[in-house]
Amino acid sequence: MQVLVTGGAGYIGSHTVLSLLTHNYDVVVYDNLSNSSVESIARVEKLTGKSVSFVEGDICDKAKLSDVFEQFNIDAVIHFAALKAVGESAQIPLSYYQNNVHGSVCLLEVMQQYNVHNFIFSSSATVYGEENDVPYVETMKLGTPSSPYGASKVMVERVLADFALSDTNFRGVSLRYFNPIGAHESGDIGEDPKGIPNNLLPYVAQVAVGKRDKLSIFGDDYPTADGSCERDYLHVMDLAQGHVAALDWLNSNNEFRGVEAFNLGTGNGVSVFAIVKAFEQAINNSIAFEVSPRRAGDLPAFWANATKANNELNWQASRSLEQMMSDTWRWQLNNPDGYQA
Ligand SMILES: NC(=O)c1ccc[n+]([C@@H]2O[C@H](COP(=O)([O-])OP(=O)(O)OC[C@H]3O[C@@H](n4cnc5c(N)ncnc54)[C@H](O)[C@@H]3O)[C@@H](O)[C@H]2O)c1
CATH class of the missing domain: 3.90.25.10 (UDP-galactose 4-epimerase, domain 1)
Incomplete structure (x- = not known):
C-alpha cells in the first residue's frame, strides 16, 4: 500500500514515515521544505534500510500535486503539511489560512480527481477551544481557538465534514494531537525548529x-x-504509531465512509x-x-x-x-x- 505523506520531512512527519516503513507501507513524501530538511528523510532511510520517494512541492500547487498522483499509485494520504506556530499565526494570519486551509482544499480536490478516498488529517487539541471542559472528548462540539493557527484546524475539520457529506466515497480521519515531544530512540531524527523554538x-x-x-x-x-x-505530553513515536493504527483501522473497516475524529494523548x-x-x-x-x-x-x-x-484504534501512548x-x-x-x- 502506497501512502502520500505531505509535510513528511517535518518533525511528526519524519517519525511517522519511519513507522510506516517499518510496518511495510510504501511512502511518497511531498514537502516544500519551508520548515524542514531532506536530511530527515535520508536518516529515516538509513534507520529503516528502506527507500522513500521524495518530491519537493507545495500543497497549494495543484499541478505539481497532480503529477504526484499521476506518477505514483497512491492509496491513502496523511496530511501533515501546515504552518504551526501559534504566535506567528496572529502576525501573518493570511499565510496561515492560505497554507493550512486553502492548501488542504487543494489537496482534497486533487485526491478527488484521482479517486483517492483515504485521508488522515493532522488536527490538534486546540480545536476544542476555550469552551470545553477537560478532559477533552471527541463528542464535544468544536470550540473557538484563540489563534488563527487553531482556527485553521477547526476550519479544515469543518471542510472535511462538509466534503464527506458531498462525496460518499470519502474516508477521513482527524487525529487530534495533544503535545508531542521526544525523538526517535536512535537520536538520529528529532525536532529541529528553525530559529527560536516555539515549543x-x-x-x-x-x-x-x-x-x-x-x-x-x-x-x-x-x-x-x-x-x-x-499539557498532555506524548512521545512522538507513540504519535507516529497512532497514524499507522489509523491507517490499519481504515484498511480493516471497508464499509466506513465519513470522517471520524480521535484524540491522541496519554490522558x-x-x-x-x-x-x-x-x-x-x-x-x-x-x-x-x-x-x-x-x-x-x-x-x-x-x-x-x-x-x-x-478502544477503536487499539492504540495507547505507552512511552x-x-x-x-x-x-x-x-x-x-x-x-x-x-x-x-
Ligand atoms: N508539533 C505539535 O505540537 C503539533 C500539535 C498538534 C498538531 N500538529 C500538526 O501536525 C502537523 C505536523 O507538525 P510538525 O510539528 O511536524 O511541524 P513541522 O513544521 O515540523 O512539519 C510540517 C511540514 O510541512 C511542510 N510544509 C508546510 N507548509 C507546506 C506546504 N504548503 N506545502 C508542502 N509542505 C509544507 C514543512 O516544510 C514541514 O516539513 C502540522 O499540521 C501541525 O499543525 C502539530
Missing part, C-alpha cells in the same frame, strides 16, 4: 546545551497544582515545572529558568480522554515521561545544530 522541549534542550541562556516559564499563577500550565496533564524537573533528572544537571508573565491565549490545563483511540526526556536529550546531544551539522 517547550526544544527550548529546554537548547538551554541544556548552552545555546540559550534560560527558559521562560509563562505564568506560575494558574489555577493548577503548581501554578504552571499543564494525563503534566505541568511545565514537572517537565523541567524531569528533564533535569534525565540530564543530571539543572536548567536555568525565569518566570515570565502569562502568554495571551494559553489555557491553564488540558488533556485528552483517549478512550476512543484506545514514559522519562523516555520522552532521555530521547530528546540524545537527539539534542548528537545534533546540537539539528540537521544542519
